[in-house]
Amino acid sequence: MNTRDLAYFEALTKLKNFSQVANQFGVTQPTITMALKRLEAHFGIQLIDRDQSHAQVTVTPAGTTLAAHVQVITAELTAAEAELARARSGKIRFGLPPIIGNYYFPTLAPALMQAGLIDQLQTVEAGSQNLLSDLRTGHLDGALLGSTGPLNAPALVVQPLRRVPFTIVVANDHPLAAHSSLRFADLKDEPFVTLAEGFVHTKAFAWFTRTAGIQPSVVYRTQDVALLKHMVQAKVGVALLAEMAVLPADHLKAIPLTDLGQPTFDIALVTSKTLRQTPAIDQLLTLLKKEGTL
Known part of the structure; x- marks a missing residue:
């Protein structure tokens, strides 16, 4: 046969x-x-x-x-x-969603350089759902993935690292910036800019709209997190983002949501069960676990 x-x-x-x-x-x-x-x-x-x-x-x-x-x-x-x-290529192909990559990679890069891994690492940037598909088809050695709650991937090795809340992100001079917290239902008349399909945030947004019983206007969808934040700064709309996505340099306000039972943005280190164990990969995974739990 x-x-x-x-x-x-x-x-x-x-x-x-x-x-x-x-x-x-x-x-x-x-x-x-x-x-x-x-x-x-x-x-x-x-x-x-x-x-x-x-x-x-x-x-x-x-x-x-x-x-x-x-x-x-x-x-x-x-x-x-x-x-x-x-x-055959000798490269470690690793997936990093933009939000997770922007948060972790600046602190990881010096350690990767010191360990001599930076030249061996080939990063792939996409939404967590798309990267999960790439892991399942063998196109990635591993990835740091986000999910709404604990990630269920029986065919893969999942190491939970962190859990952070979702927040509403607005410009510093937006009227909502004066609020210390919000219910999602309070945003029924607010225009939203959102991340495109393939990002965990899409599932979280669907949960909040369904649970709050509202359907706010989505004026723009993008796969570019930086562009989304610029549009929030320009007050084109507000956004639902994981708390870790908002950095001091963004000059944006992240407002906690008080909705009961809301999903969280869970971060996990995910690898294939058949991942070949080499000194370089072992060292990379050790560094990722160390930085990921900070």
């Missing part, structure tokens, strides 16, 4: 058409037919029922069972290829 036969079979269960599968892979239709015959001979059971008169393809119960396993096998092979490619 070879992996190409499995790839043909998986496509056949989805497209249910031999010609379309052949076109997808750039091969002839008999190639697909022979691959199916090899699989059925190997497993000793019919996987595809083909009505020759109507050219209809039906996946048998056994074929459905195999297809489910093939999806897992394909995902594991893709992850293995990505991890081995990184091993």
Whole structure:
């Protein structure tokens, strides 16, 4: 049995058409037919029922069972290829969401330089949800990820580091800046600027709007945290951000929210269970755990 036969079979269960599968892979239709015959001979059971008169393809119960396993096998092979490619490059590919990266990296950089790791580190910046997907597909060695509450990722190794609240962020001269705290319902008439899909803040925003029973106007969405903060400074709108996202240099006011049961911004160090243990990676993870719990 070879992996190409499995790839043909998986496509056949989805497209249910031999010609379309052949076109997808750039091969002839008999190639697909022979691959199916090899699989059925190997497993000793019919996987595809083909009505020759109507050219209809039906996946048998056994074929459905195999297809489910093939999806897992394909995902594991893709992850293995990505991890081995990184091993050849000698680089540690590490995910950092902008908010977490801006907070931790300035303090991490000197330690990374002293340890001789800075040249080996290749950082990838994206929202936590997107980075989590990259970890699952093997495209990252690890990441510092944010989540609303404890991160549940059974296929990965999750080391919780910190928990911080979400806040409402406004310009220093905004009328709301005089408040020491707010309920989210108080913001029903305020325009918001928000982070785009792929950021944990999107889930938190949905929780607050649903729980408060309001639907404030979102005037702009962006993946650029710095741009979002500039728009808040310009009073284009207010923003929901984790408390750690607001730095003194931003000249913004972060106002606590008093809503009961509200989600928190949890930070965790996340790695693959198959992560190769090298001195460089061990040293990096030790530094990240040390800085992350400050």
